[in-house]
Amino acid sequence: MAKKWIFALIGFLLGGPLSYFFQSEMLRLKIPFGEYAIRAHLMLLDSRAWQNDPFIGNVALTILITCVVCTVCLYFVGYSLDKKGG
Secondary structure (H helix, E strand, O other), X not given: OHHHHHHHHHHXXXXXXXXXXXXXXXXHHHOOOOOOHHHHHHHHHHHHOXXXXXXXXXXXXXXXXXXXXXXXXXXXXXXHHXXXXX
């Protein structure tokens, strides 16, 4: 029974960094993919939230949607593993 919740938590935690790949091309050009790109992408919310950036809503919404989708998908992976007993 606990596997589905563990997988859901892992999905939520992976959703933020994975959302980098679903951002608009303009944002990805500002933060090119490299060693620190995903961390910089998540820290972007703190630095831009106070500057009235018109794209902050899109960035936050993409992160939220990706977290929810990853959480739901991995929840059902854990659910199926619980059901099989594996």
